[in-house]
Structure formats: C-alpha cells, structure tokens
Amino acid sequence: MKATSHAFVDNAHAALGDGQLRRALGNIETGFQRKRAAAKLGLPEFEALRDQAKAIKDHTLAHLDLYLERFETQVHAAGGQVHWARTTDEARQSVLDICRQAGARSVLKGKSMVSEEMGLNDFLQDNGVRPIETDLGEYIIQLRREPPSHIIAPALHLNKEQIADSFRDAHPQFPAERPLSEPRQLVDEARSVLRDAFLKAEVGITGANFLVAETGSTIIVTNEGNGDLTQTLSRVHIVVASIEKVVPTLEDATTLLRLLSRSATGQEFSAYTTLSTGPRRPDDPDGPEAFHVVILDNGRSALLGTPAQDTLRCIRCGACMNHCPIFAAVGGHPYGWAVPGPIGAALNPGLIGIEEAHHLPHASTFCGRCESVCPMKIPLPKIMRHWREKAFEKDMMGTVPRLALWAWAWAAKRPRLYRWTTGPMMAVLGRLGRRKGRFRSVPLAGGWTRHRDFPAPQGQTFQQAWAAHQRGARRKGQ
Amino acid sequence: MGAARQGIFESLRRSIGRDAAADAVAAVDERLNRHPRGLVPALTRVGGAAAVDLFIEKARKVAATVERLDAFDAIPAAAARRLAEWNLPAKLRLAPGMANGRVDWASSPMLETATGPSRGEDLATLTGASAGVAETGTLIITSGPDHPTTLNFLPLGHLVVLSVRDIVPAYEDAWDLLRAAGPMPRTVNMITGPSRTGDIEQTIQLGAHGPLRLHILLIDEG
Ligand code: SF4
Numbered sequence: 001m002k003a004t005s006h007a008f009v010d011n012a013h014a015a016l017g018d019g020q021l022r023r024a025l026g027n028i029e030t031g032f033q034r035k036r037a038a039a040k041l042g043l044p045e046f047e048a049l050r051d052q053a054k055a056i057k058d059h060t061l062a063h064l065d066l067y068l069e070r071f072e073t074q075v076h077a078a079g080g081q082v083h084w085a086r087t088t089d090e091a092r093q094s095v096l097d098i099c100r101q102a103g104a105r106s107v108l109k110g111k112s113m114v115s116e117e118m119g120l121n122d123f124l125q126d127n128g129v130r131p132i133e134t135d136l137g138e139y140i141i142q143l144r145r146e147p148p149s150h151i152i153a154p155a156l157h158l159n160k161e162q163i164a165d166s167f168r169d170a171h172p173q174f175p176a177e178r179p180l181s182e183p184r185q186l187v188d189e190a191r192s193v194l195r196d197a198f199l200k201a202e203v204g205i206t207g208a209n210f211l212v213a214e215t216g217s218t219i220i221v222t223n224e225g226n227g228d229l230t231q232t233l234s235r236v237h238i239v240v241a242s243i244e245k246v247v248p249t250l251e252d253a254t255t256l257l258r259l260l261s262r263s264a265t266g267q268e269f270s271a272y273t274t275l276s277t278g279p280r281r282p283d284d285p286d287g288p289e290a291f292h293v294v295i296l297d298n299g300r301s302a303l304l305g306t307p308a309q310d311t312l313r314c315i316r317c318g319a320c321m322n323h324c325p326i327f328a329a330v331g332g333h334p335y336g337w338a339v340p341g342p343i344g345a346a347l348n349p350g351l352i353g354i355e356e357a358h359h360l361p362h363a364s365t366f367c368g369r370c371e372s373v374c375p376m377k378i379p380l381p382k383i384m385r386h387w388r389e390k391a392f393e394k395d396m397m398g399t400v401p402r403l404a405l406w407a408w409a410w411a412a413k414r415p416r417l418y419r420w421t422t423g424p425m426m427a428v429l430g431r432l433g434r435r436k437g438r439f440r441s442v443p444l445a446g447g448w449t450r451h452r453d454f455p456a457p458q459g460q461t462f463q464q465a466w467a468a469h470q471r472g473a474r475r476k477g478q
Numbered sequence: 479m480g481a482a483r484q485g486i487f488e489s490l491r492r493s494i495g496r497d498a499a500a501d502a503v504a505a506v507d508e509r510l511n512r513h514p515r516g517l518v519p520a521l522t523r524v525g526g527a528a529a530v531d532l533f534i535e536k537a538r539k540v541a542a543t544v545e546r547l548d549a550f551d552a553i554p555a556a557a558a559r560r561l562a563e564w565n566l567p568a569k570l571r572l573a574p575g576m577a578n579g580r581v582d583w584a585s586s587p588m589l590e591t592a593t594g595p596s597r598g599e600d601l602a603t604l605t606g607a608s609a610g611v612a613e614t615g616t617l618i619i620t621s622g623p624d625h626p627t628t629l630n631f632l633p634l635g636h637l638v639v640l641s642v643r644d645i646v647p648a649y650e651d652a653w654d655l656l657r658a659a660g661p662m663p664r665t666v667n668m669i670t671g672p673s674r675t676g677d678i679e680q681t682i683q684l685g686a687h688g689p690l691r692l693h694i695l696l697i698d699e700g
Contacts, residue, residue: 024679031680045519052516059509065490066506078662084483136686137677155677163678183678187686194687199598214510215662225631225673225688232627232665243486248506249513250653257649258519269614271540271674272688275666285574285626286595287664297486304493 001119001147003352004336008359011334024157025328032322035266036373043262053259054377056252057313061304067213067246068295074216078278080291088118091296095120095205095238098292099129102236104202110220110227111135112207113151113316114240114296116338117351120205131205132197134226136190143170149332151339152264152318157331160186194226204234204288208241209315210256211293214249217275218293221260223267228274237276237288242296244312256315259375263317299351307386311347313376320370320380326363335360342370346383354387358396361387400447422461430459515650522613522647529612533645534696536615540671541684542692550579550639553695554586557604557637560693561589564635566601573605575624576639595626596633603629604637608659609652610645610694614670617694618652621665630667636689638669642698 004011015021040046060067072082083098085091095118099107107124109115109131121131121142133142137154141147143166148154155163164180167189179185206227208218218239220227231237247253261267280287303309321327321341332340337348337357345360361384370380391397392405411418433439433456441449448454460468496502524532534544547556561568569590577583577593596603605625609618617638621627630636646652649668656666673688684690 027680031676043519043521045517048517056516062494062496063502063506065487065494066502068487068490070506070510084486086482086485090482134687135677136675140677153677153680156680160678183681183683186678187675187683191685191687195598198687214513217662217666223674223676224686226686228627228631228667229687232631243490248509250656251513251515251650254649254653255516265676267540268536269540269616269668269670271669271671273616273668273670275662275668277662277664277666280664281622283623284621284664285623286628287621295486297489301486301489301493304490305495306493 001116001122001338003348003356005348005352005357005360006336006355008334008336008363011336012330012363015330015334020159020162021157021331024159025331027156028322028328032265032318036263036319036322037266039262039266039268042268043258046259046262049255049259050375050377052255053375054313056247056255057376060247060252061244061309061312064243064246064301064304067248068243070213071211071216071246074213075278075291075293076216078216078291080216080278080293083292083294085294085296086298088296088298091240091294091298092118092120092123094294095240096124096127096129098236098238099124099203102203102290104129104236106130106132106197107203107205108197108201108230108234109133109138110204110206110222110230111138111154112205112240113148113338114207114242115205116148117242117298118240118296120240132194134194134197134230135222136187136224136226139190139194140166143167147333147338149340150318150321151316151341157333198229198233201230201234203236203238204230205238205240206231208239208245208293209260210253211241211246211295212248212250212253212275213246215275215277217277219253219257219273219275221257221270221273223265223271225272228272231274231276232287234288236290236292237279239276239291239293240296241293242298243300244314260315260317263319263373263375303350306350308346308350308383310378311343311350311383313378314343314347315376316343317375319373319375320378323369323373325365325367325369330363335363342380342384343378346378346380346387349387349390354390354394355396358387358391358394361385361391419461419463423464426457426461426464427459430457432456434459513653518648518650519613524612524647529645529647530642530696530698532647533610533612533615536612537610537671537694538615540615541674542615542671542694544694544696546696546698548698548700550581550697550699551585553581553604553639553697554583554589556695558586558589560637561602561635564602564691566635569600569602570637571596571600571603571629571633573603573625573629575606576604579606596628598632600629600633602635602637603633604639605629607638607640608644609655610640611649611652611668612645612647613649616649617667617669618656619667619669620656620659620663621667622663627665627667630669631673631688633689634685635691635693636672637693637695639695639697642696
C-alpha cells in the first residue's frame with residue numbers, strides 16, 4: 001500500500017478534531033482493555049507464558065532460514081506450492097498469476113494485514129480481478145474505500161449509523177426503508193450478501209497467524225468463520241504470509257495461541273482456529289483443489305540482527321495499540337500504513353524507511369504500557385528510541401528541536417554549568433508562573449504551546465529538591 | 479521465482495551470521511522431531527470426570543450448548559428436539575461418518591436427513607468430532623471422507639457428537655492424538671463456540687458467517 005506516514009502530524013491533527021472518531025475510540029477501554037485484563041487474571045501462567053513465547057520466537061528468528069526451508073518442504077510434501085517474494089511487487093504479481101491461471105474474475109479474501117501491506121486489493125482490481133473482503137470489518141471499510149484503522153478491528157473508527165449508510169448505498173437489492181439501526185440487523189444483512197459470494201467462490205485468499213514448520217500447516221485464527229468459508233469453498237486457496245510467521249512445531253504454535261486471543265480480545269480462545277495443510281486429498285468431499293503459500297520478505301530479513309529485530313516477534317494481537325494513549329486519541333489512520341500503533345511505530349520505519357515513517361516513533365509518550373502488555377515482550381519504546389536516533393542522525397527533525405536538543409546535550413554533559421543555569425531558570429519560571437500554574441506560550445516552543453499550556457515549574461530543580469529531601473532525611477535519622 | 483527465493487535466503491543468512499551451521503541444523507532437527515511441550519496451564523491437570531466437567535463449563539461459557547446422552551441411539555431424538563427448539567425445520571445434513579456409524583437414523587422418521595458436503599442450502603448439520611479439549615471447551619474436527627468441512631461452517635445450527643472418551647485436558651494432548659492418527663488432514667478445525675463478531679461498535683453478535691448455534695451432544699455410555 002502507498003504509505004502516508006509522512007503526513008502523520010497533519011492527519012493526527014485532523015483526527016483530534018473528529019468528534020465521531022473520539023466517541024468510537026472511547027470503546028477501546030471497555031471493549032479491549034478490560035477484557036484483556038480479565039483474561040490475564042484467569043490464567044495464572046500468563047506471565048510465564050510470555051517468557052516462553054519470547055523464547056520460542058527468538059529461537060525461531062535465530063534459525064529462520066532453516067525453519068522456512070522445512071516449512072517449504074512440508075508444504076510440497078502435502079501437495080501445495082510455495083512462492084517466495086522479496087518485495088510487495090513480487091508478492092502481488094504471484095497472487096495475480098495464480099488468479100489468472102485459475103481463470104478467476106473475482107477473489108474472496110479473509111482478513112490479512114500482509115495483503116494490506118502489499119496493496120493487494122487495488123492491484124487486483126486494476127488487473128481485472130475483483131477482490132471481495134469477507135471479514136465484516138474489512139467488508140465495511142472496503143465499501144467505504146478506507147484502509148483498516150486497527151489490525152484486529154478494522155472498522156473500529158466507525159459507528160453503526162455510518163455503517164448503515166454504507167449498506168444502504170451498497171445493497172440496492174433490499175427495500176430502501178428496511179430497519180438497520182441495530183448491530184444485529186447489520187450483521188444479518190452482511191451475512192446474506194456475502195453468503196452469495198461464498199457460494200460462487202473461485203479463489204480464496206487468507207492470511208496466516210502462524211506457519212508451522214513441522215507440518216507445513218498454515219493457521220488462521222478468526223471469530224466469524226469467514227476465513228474458513230473463504231478457503232473451503234474456493235477451488236484455489238492462496239495464503240499470504242510474511243517470513244517471520246513461521247514457528248517450529250504445533251506445541252510452539254499452541255503456546256502463542258494461548259496468548260493471542262487473550263491479548264487481543266480477551267477471549268480464552270477465538271471461535272475458529274484452523275490448520276490448513278495442502279489441498280484437498282483425493283477422497284475428501286470438499287476443500288480447495290490447489291493450495292499456494294506466498295511468503296513475503298519486504299525488508300524483514302534485513303532487520304534480523306539489528307535493534308529492530310525484536311519487532312519480528314510480533315503476533316499482531318493489537319494489545320499495544322489498545323493500551324496506547326496516542327492511538328486512543330488519533331486512531332489508526334494517521335499512522336498511514338498497514339500496521340498502526342506502537343508496533344507500527346517500531347516496525348514501519350524498518351519496512352518503509354525512516355524517511356517516510358520518521359514521525360511515527362515520535363508518536364509516543366514513552367509511558368511503557370505497550371511493552372507491559374505485549375505478549376511477546378517486545379521492547380517497543382526502546383525500538384522507537386532507536387528510530388528517533390536514526391531520524392536525528394539523518395537530520396530529519398527540523399532546525400529548532402535539533403538545536404535545542406544539541407544545546408541541552410551540550411549543557412547536560414557539564415553538570416556544574418547545568419546546575420548553575422537551570423537553578424535560577426527554574427526559580428524565575430516558578431515565580432512567573434505561580435499565579436496560574438501554567439504558561440500560554442514559551443519562546444521557541446510555539447509549536448508545542450499552540451495546542452496546550454506549558455505547566456509552570458515549582459521553583460526548584462529536581463536535583464535541588466532531592467538534595468533538600470536528603471538533608472531532611474539525614475536530620476530525621478539523627 | 480527462483481531468484482526471489484535465493485535472494486531471501488541469502489539475506490537471511492547474511493543477517494543471522496551463524497558460525498556453526500551444523501549445530502544449528504541439529505538444534506532445529508531436534509526440536510522438530512521431539513516437538514517438546516511448553517508450559518501447559520495447571521488448569522488442564524484434570525482427568526476423567528473432572529476433564530468432562532471442565533469441557534462442559536468452558537463450552538457453555540462461549541455460548542455453546544451441551545447435552546449429555548447415555549447412548550448413540552439417543553442422538554436422533556435429541557437432534558430432533560434441538561431443531562424444534564431452534565425453530566428450524568426437522569431437516570438435517572449428516573457427515574458421512576455419522577450417517578454410516580452406530581446411529582440408526584431410520585428410528586426417527588420425523589427427521590429428514592441427507593448426507594455429504596453442504597452446498598449452502600442446509601439450515602442444520604450434524605457432524606462428529608475427533609476430540610474435545612477441556613482447557614477451553616474446544617472441538618477438534620478434522621477433514622476427511624467422513625467429515626466434509628463445509629458442514630462445520632455453512633449451517634445456521636451445527637450439532638456435534640462427541641464421546642466423553644475423546645475429551646482430553648490440553649491442546650497438546652490433541653496434537654498427540656492427531657500425530658498418532660497418521661498424516662495431517664487437509665483441515666483441522668478447532669471450534670470454540672458459535673461464530674461471532676465484534677466489528678460493529680464492539681458489540682458481540684453471534685452467527686456472523688458461520689453457525690449461529692452450536693450444540694454438543696456428549697455421549698457417555700457409562
Ligand atoms: S507488538 Fe506485541 S502487543 Fe503489539 S501487536 Fe505485536 S504482539 Fe501484540
């Protein structure tokens with residue numbers, strides 16, 4: 001997909017002014033945060049499983065070439081085919097070739113973030129193959145020609161009235177005056193429309209949550225059952241996945257599965273977890289006749305061995321974005337690429353380049369909640385800091401922040417000078433701001449104070465306050 | 479695409495920068511052959527009746543319904559009752575494994591049955607399951623000549639016959655059974671409750687694309 005991450009700042013501003021969006025994002029706390037917390041409480045081994053999950057992926061990444069080879073061998077043994085793609089261009093060409101070979105005019109799709117990354121839908125459409133999204137959330141945003149705003153809840157940013165409007169436009173076959181004010185009515189209408197599409201399916205494309213090297217199986221985890229209908233009713237099943245999705249064994253996949261749904265939606269297990277291995281067997285009564293796995297690199301292999309390697313442990317549960325104050329304020333769209341939120345800020349600079357994505361690692365308060373909830377223990381703030389350094393090295397920050405940081409660093413390396421200058425400065429600022437407790441504007445920081453007040457310091461530096469505290473403690477101790 | 483494959487693997491090996499390739503291969507083979515278990519939650523340390531109880535509790539928690547029967551013969555009448563309760567016609571599409579098995583479907587003449595994969599017109603289906611995992615109330619249904627996968631996803635109401643003997647505590651136990659049964663089937667479905675979606679304002683709605691109802695007939699022959 002074409003990234004718009006460079007426009008993060010403007011898009012985030014626009015999002016902040018969107019009242020409807022703010023209401024929709026308000027659902028995150030009740031919908032996702034509380035449910036995850038309850039699910040974690042329900043499994044005493046949750047923390048220990050996080051450690052094991054991290055170890056599984058670290059081991060796999062250290063042997064990624066070998067596990068991918070075994071996966072390929074096993075897919076072949078089961079009668080399937082593997083297609084390797086260095087770039088998103090190669091990946092979507094592979095998919096198109098398979099569709100053309102099958103003579104398909106349309107394809108059904110289950111939810112897949114890798115296909116978003118590939119910009120697959122637009123590409124297929126431009127080449128005469130109509131993609132039909134079947135996950136309810138993806139279907140809704142496809143009707144609205146929007147990208148997903150969340151990796152597990154693509155239509156998170158919409159309310160039911162907006163969805164009803166889209167359905168009325170898109171489904172002229174139904175009476176115009178039908179009631180569509182309840183979620184139930186919307187779900188039923190989508191079910192009946194997509195049912196026809198399922199029964200005419202030619203090619204079905206799904207993503208994969210995991211690829212199992214031991215068996216050559218691809219695993220999808222869903223709740224609706226659309227991914228299963230997509231692959232079972234199609235003549236040809238194409239799986240699109242990225243290289244880091246592979247895990248060694250069924251047991252390893254199991255450990256990750258125990259964490260995935262709990263972290264994502266707070267479910268102990270999603271309704272449907274499906275392992276697909278090769279095409280239908282000669283005596284199977286149904287299932288696809290052909291099975292293809294398209295495996296995409298798109299820059300990931302080059303991240304191995306760098307500080308950003310840990311992002312490749314991600315299992316795309318969405319917990320980091322569900323607990324991110326920035327995401328909760330602006331939603332997923334401003335991030336401007338397939339993966340939003342903290343993991344987007346840590347991963348995307350490595351995949352689409354720091355030039356495009358340099359705003360993203362700055363979209364963080366470094367509160368650390370993302371890392372604390374990440375089932376894979378990915379040090380997201382640390383990786384964002386790494387990208388901030390890269391952006392600084394590449395001179396991508398603008399002159400004023402750069403000069404200010406440079407001056408601060410220069411002074412901070414000279415403790416005595418630092419104390420001499422900051423002490424009086426705090427005293428003056430503290431006195432000036434005493435009445436209101438805040439400043440409307442601060443010289444050289446107009447960009448910052450345009451949207452918020454600068455809190456007035458208390459009059460002492462931390463070091464002064466700390467020294468006073470120590471003196472007090474010593475006196476008490478005597 | 480030979481060039482792409484080669485490019486990716488070269489890049490991987492460059493980034494991984496491994497010295498002792500033989501050790502790495504041995505470590506990988508060992509893990510794949512032995513497939514060691516990770517941490518299995520303590521709640522699965524149950525057997526016998528306790529495992530069955532846990533299975534039932536967990537399945538009900540995800541909106542499946544569970545009914546205990548003491549014989550395979552009781553299935554047709556129980557199925558007919560359930561369809562009536564769901565307000566569905568007394569018509570059922572059976573998995574071949576269930577049609578040709580130990581159940582005498584002729585004993586329930588009120589019930590119209592058909593057998594084989596579904597093409598979408600069936601409102602209710604009945605299949606077996608190869609295992610039930612107590613940990614989360616999960617059914618394991620594998621594809622094969624006796625088990626068309628379409629029956630698991632196309633109907634509005636899905637009835638599943640499970641013998642209490644096939645209930646295992648943890649997912650790992652189900653993998654052991656699967657390995658013992660031979661090569662991997664094309665499809666292994668792990669089904670935990672009926673289909674659902676939270677895509678509209680995060681309200682949970684059942685029956686998104688798959689079944690709206692999931693009823694488990696648990697056979698305990700004593
Ligand atoms: S970074 Fe962690 S929390 Fe975020 S989506 Fe990935 S696995 Fe989940």
